[in-house]
Amino acid sequence: MVVLLNSRPCFVVLILLAAFSCFSPRLCFGEDRITFSTPIKDSESKTLLSKSGVFRFGFFTPVNSTGRLRYVGIWYDKIPVQTVVWVANREAPINDTSGVVSISDDGNLVVTDGRNSLLWSTNVTVPVAPNETWVQLMENGNLRLQDNRNNGEILWESFKHPYSSMLPRMSLGINNGTGENTGLTSWRSYTDPSTGNYTVGLVAFPFPELLIWKNKVPQWRSGPWNGQVFIGLPDMDSLLNIDGFNLNNDNQGTVLLTFANDSFLYHFNLDPNGAIYQRDWSTSMNDWRVGVRFPSTDCDEYNRCGPYGSCNYREDPQCKCIKGFVPRNNTEWSLGNWISGCVRRAPLRCERVKNGSSNGGKEDWFLKVQKMKVPVNVQPSLANAQACPKVCLDNCSCTAYAYDQGIGCMLWSGSLVDMQSFLGSGIDLYIRLSHSELKAHSKRAVMITALVLGIVFVSAVCVLLACLKLKKRPGEPKKDRSVEQLLKRMEEVNSGDEAASNQVKLEELPLFEFQVLATATDDFSLRSKLGQGGFGPVYKGKLPEGQEIAVKRLSRASGQGLEELMNEVVVISKLQHRNLVKLLGCCIEGEERLLVYEYMPNKSLDAYLFDPLKQKILDWKTRLNIMEGICRGLLYLHRDSRLRIIHRDLKASNILLDDNLNPKISDFGLARVFRANEDEANTRRVVGTYGYMSPEYAMEGLFSEKSDVFSLGVILLEIISGRRNSYKKDNYPNLLAYVWTLWNEGEAASLADPSVFDESFEKEITKCVQISLLCVQEVANDRPNVSTVIWMLTTENMDLPEPKQPAFITRREKSEGESSDQSSQKESINDVSLTSVTGR
Template sequence: MKPAMVVPANIRRRFVLLLLAFTCFSLRLCSGEDRITFSTPIKDSQTLLCKSGVFRFGFFTPVNSTTRLRYAGIWYDKIPIQTVVWVANKDTPIKDTSGVISISDDGNLVVTDGRNRLVWSTNVTVPVAPNATWVQLLDTGNLKLQDNRNNGETLWESFKHPYNSFLPRMNLGTNNGTGENLKLTSWRSDVDPSTGNYTAGLAPFTFPELLIWKNSVPVWRSGPWNGQVFVGLPDVESLLFLDGFNLNNDNRGTYSMSYANDSFMYHFNLDPDGAIYQRDWSTSRNAWRVGVRFPSTDCDAYGMCGPYGSCNSREDPPCKCVKGFVPRNNIEWAARNWTSGCVRRAPLRCERLRNARSGSGGVKGDGFLKLQKMKVPISAETSLANEQACPIQCLENCSCTAYAYDRGIGCMLWSGSLLDMQSFLGSGIDLYIRLADSELKTHSKRAIMITAPVVGVVFVAAVCILLACRKFKKRPEAPAKDQSAEILFKRMEALTSGNESASNQVKLKELPLFEFQVLATSTDNFCLRNKLGQGGFGPVYKGKLPEGQEIAVKRLSRASGQGLEELMNEVVVISKLQHRNLVKLLGCCIEGEERLLVYEYMPKKSLDAYLFDPSKQKILDWKTRFNIMEGICRGLLYLHRDSRLKIIHRDLKASNILLDENLNPKISDFGLARVFLANEDEANTRRVVGTYGYMSPEYAMEGFFSEKSDVFSLGVIFLEIISGRRNSHKEENNLNLLAYAWKLWNEGEAASLADPNVFDESFEKEIQKCVQIGLLCVQEVANDRPNVSNVIWMLTTENTNLSEPKQPAFIARRGASEAESSEQSSQKVSINDVSLTAVTGR
């Protein structure tokens, strides 16, 4: 037997120290050290973690990618949804897991593959010396290459090379001296982080603006910065909720934009489709919550209406020429191609003076047309003139075509064509466009004196012709198809004549008219297999137009309790509305006794088809249900406050909430809606229409309806969405849903109301909050209920101390239960001399 080999003590100590050092190094990399040095590179399986634990740096593969390509990037660490905010080798991925991130011999941070081939480098000139540089991942998400010898001088940083995400503490900006322009760049697709088609950043205009470009061509702009906000953003309130931006000017032509808020759990993202989203992390929902989005409407598309064209997303068509201008190309304009824009109808004073001979005289001055609450055109020029001198300076300059004055900006002047104008509802700047005096003057007394006799003669002649016709009167014939349509539109316009001035009325005649035979063919002659459901108006069928567009056709039933009045009301109301949470009306058909409405097709049908079907309830998880509640609120807020008209729906219920392919909600069925005057808050009717279980007590009992009536219906829908049960369904002790929810609330068990299919302890607080909001909406006294804007605030704000709800109204127990079947039922009941009609929806 050989004697055991004796290892000297000094060698054993060295071996132990080496083993300990290797173990510490391995643990350090596994636990996520925040820096890389020349001697401590990281491999594919290793990462850096910033000290706060918010961001991590290493290799990743995009979620849902069908490839195994590996990229070096930075992402949020504690968020279960992969959210990458920066990528190094975006255009040169590594095809396997052999990649290494290290400090190279020349001091740069580099990414290499398994064959030690260079994939990416910081590519800066650094001091060439051993251990001259090191890299650190900061708590801000900024990756810095620093010089060891010069007090940690920053040689390179990822914040100076942004990709698709704009993080707090990051700057986007321009430097007119160096030509540097830090911009965001989109990914190619959601699963491909290579360089995309879109960029976004500050444009070096006289007044800085945020722009989005597609292949270097502008597709959206924010409007100029006024010291607090970009004045071309309609949703500036949403930005202010997050404390907005800081925009700094160093007086050397450099502008930089950064967040005013230091929280790191939100950011802006430029997606592959060229839209900028503001996202903040919701702990209770365990998901990113999307706030503002740019662009948000079709009118946000850059130059959509061409020169001297103004866009209004609340009108159809959205583009129109400014007063004093006419379309440059009528054929294109009629085909809804507005990019060629408009031209002046009458030349300006300067043009006429150039064309006039000396001594001709009679040339009058120009004036200004005031357009309120506008997104001002691009390419504004600065002026030192004050508010009073601004218009004078414009008039004295023949090339000046418009001016505007904003306290945060000062006097703005425009020369040449005016491009990319948009009309807003609540924000914007007053814009003054220069017009010839002939476009501004009113009719003179002389014109009236001339016109009056002519009108009188025409009137007398018309009376004579009418009397002659009566003498030879024949049996009247039924109006032709186009005549009946004309009569219908005149009646519909009369319905709104008291609510809007003539200049603001929607041109209902522009609503497309479909031929009955086209709709019959599209639905296979209203075949039963194409029937989508049944409403108070009549059956609804799925159809497909010859060009391939899928539609939903609502056909007036002769047995319907509703009729021509409801059809006219729905066309009048919905033709004026455009919102992503409202169903879109495509047109109508009036032929003989046929009355049909044509809508965009909603592939997921109605909300009740999922909520109350045990086989489909699981499709609506809690996040989806929460998004549906928020979407309904935003659509209702548009009806109550943000649309051109103030509209009370009066029949809000689960069957009137349609779902698109992404399960986004759209409010439908406006046959019972009422348009309010601007100064009206409530109204009274002797004919109560709606659905039992959703009607507020003051409406059902006394005929009073207001915004708070719709809020009551909204609260019922909230409780149905949370529970997956109908309000008409009887719970324990024969309580309806409202009474049952109230009982659970008083017992401190509100979260147990939730549908077992979606309940999760991680959502318990949010579910309890939503139950509380629902109970606040169904309180018996209307004044106790919140308005819709408050409901949205309560839904989307965390850690909110909500008021305690009072006892809800249990009005649903008074009437017949709602079957919600494909067969419709109606019942009229006399209550205090008020006629009540309960009409079940589909």
């Protein structure tokens, strides 16, 4: 920073301020960068502090260590529990405080001791003079060596050379382009940062998996990645989705795993004991709070039960042979030594033919084993779900098959190793058995079925008697027919999705009494009114226990009706994500239809973006956070929730902002639930908002994940520019046309809202414009999916594809009786946006 001094008094004041600040080491040495002329000397206790104030870089001694060895590393600042996330000279500590971190004569970052011996170096070829490179500690904890002459080109960064910790925005995996294979390595002990025995990293296999090794021997595996989760993790649907994990596989040899989180006080660490811990800082506990842990049980140990053995940590003994198999060594098995595994009780047909048993007898069959961690060494097949069993049966070496929607048909040959039985998740595994095993299995099945039917019959009789007793009670209010319709609608959704039935049931969603909501909103008075839209008015309320709520009240004149209300209740009651608005309950009494939401004091996104005063509150960092949050909420809808949901009305007024300006997607009245095998649907009733609609939806009624991606792209452009999608300039019909012209002229960064534009953000802004244009391409198949959008937003220095021309959807003239988007005339409400059920 350059300071211009116009007078001697001003100069004196600055000198005095500088002298005063040096009484505090943090004020004096709070810089976030090292240059050729400003090294860090341990003797001066100098360190770097990131702009976020979260990370510090410099010399440290591990806590509880017996010696006074000095290491150079990065740790969390202002946290009483010393937590080091990266170490440079882990194999060459310094015995005293003579160490120096500096830019060497060849432009590298180096660590030297008092004798000027080189202990560690970034060791890259630097194409410039040493005084042209500098090192900066970024706000996310990434240490960078940069070229000062070439637009800050990154020559080296600690995120590409991690040690034991994975921080938000960091990538692990294999980069085919650079040949890098990035993983984590444990410390030798909790007081010794030198290289430990454990490593963790991604392997490509046929499908990417995460593995932990001890001295290069596998200790744990995550199971294959199916495009959403690792299918070998217990409770896989709830673990990695929450933490914002994303895996990018280009099928050309590059497989990279990243995760993003709103807080930098959050990380994954490979501990010296060989376990991966997810930790986040708890202010109330004043300590790190441990979330997930892998391995988490004894059954997670790789190949614990040997071939054809399955592990279940809830049972004793934990290891059992799969049906149709017996222990290879009964003595060892009874003593709890299961590593030798199990063997078949009866040979398969191909083996019988091979041994000369005429034609081998009857065909083999498959035993269905539910909720399993699939074995190692899976082989892919192009067969669909129906053909998968036959492909395995026709191959004598095939011993099992499974089918996953995200992966497809999976086959196994030879012994089945590293299987585990899960409780709440897992894959149905079909294991090949001899036909002779079918008879024994059938007898057991008949006995079990008879027992179950008996229990069901007795239960049904008890329920019937209870219902008859309740029916005779006098004065019982008759259930509203609309509530019965709502219950029926929920049952219909659940009946088509077995997984969904395990989620929130409608009976668990509070049904508010109308009088309670009337009292909470001061009888729906004007001073409680938050806004008005296609659904009807929305009111702010306060429940007797003090909770603030927002109440949507269906207007009789509304274009929406019971169908949309039921749809929203059914859909949103099953969703739980930090970037989705939370539905607290509903009310259906007589002609009244109301929905009750959590109250959002910061209104909707459009109320900030398009207000000349409020838009200044949304600085560039906040806008990036909002973009990522919207993407993560949409990813949850598309891929990570138990229901696959297409929103169909994504727009700025349907994005709410919480106390910390974090985004929450709202208004699911027009959402559509997709079944697992659906990718696209068609409707004659086009609903939503013109300007945000994809061309294939507006013109042909086709909607899919990619139609939501189009709407997302429009919102991203509005966030970047602070302009509505209906923005017109010169001869440009809308914002998309204007942006496309700027892109082709190489002026994409000029799109940015002037209130947030800064030259230091120019490269980042241009990238965000490019990502947005990729989302609004005319052909749906050209658009990226949401997980790819997140990957592009959160990954630095990656080559993005060139966008093709977007679809220029112009706003049509409104016909009589058709609702129009009022957002250009009035501010939208703060708790939920309102949408007409006709295009507008």
